[in-house]
Amino acid sequence: MLFKVEMVVNIPLDADPAVMDAIKKQEKEYSQNLQKSGKWRHIWRVAGQYANVSIFDVESNEELHNLLLALPLYPYMEMKVEALCRHPSSIREDDR
Structure with missing residues (x-):
C-alpha cells in the first residue's frame, strides 16, 4: 500500500x-x-x-501508523497522510 505523508516539524524555541x-x-x-x-x-x-x-510502501495502515509513531521527531510533528493507488496511465510497473 502506498501512502503520501506530509510532515512538518515544530521544535520548541526553548528546546535544548x-x-x-x-x-x-x-x-x-x-x-x-x-x-x-x-x-x-x-x-x-x-x-x-x-x-x-x-x-511510504507498507503492508497495512497499521504498519504505517507504527512506523510513523516510532519516528524520534514524532512528538514535534504535524502530519497529513493520504492513501495512494496506481494510476492507470502510469508506465511504472512497480507502482502498486
Missing part, C-alpha cells in the same frame, strides 16, 4: 539544542534504515520549511 541534535541523529538513522528496506520509498524536503513530503 544538544537533546535535539541527538534526536535528529536518531531520526536520520531510523529514516535511512526505512529507506534501505524499501518502506520509505521517497523523501523530498519542502523548500524554505522544516518539512518533507514522503512516499
Whole structure:
C-alpha cells in the first residue's frame, strides 16, 4: 500500500539544542534504515520549511501508523497522510 505523508516539524524555541541534535541523529538513522528496506520509498524536503513530503510502501495502515509513531521527531510533528493507488496511465510497473 502506498501512502503520501506530509510532515512538518515544530521544535520548541526553548528546546535544548544538544537533546535535539541527538534526536535528529536518531531520526536520520531510523529514516535511512526505512529507506534501505524499501518502506520509505521517497523523501523530498519542502523548500524554505522544516518539512518533507514522503512516499511510504507498507503492508497495512497499521504498519504505517507504527512506523510513523516510532519516528524520534514524532512528538514535534504535524502530519497529513493520504492513501495512494496506481494510476492507470502510469508506465511504472512497480507502482502498486
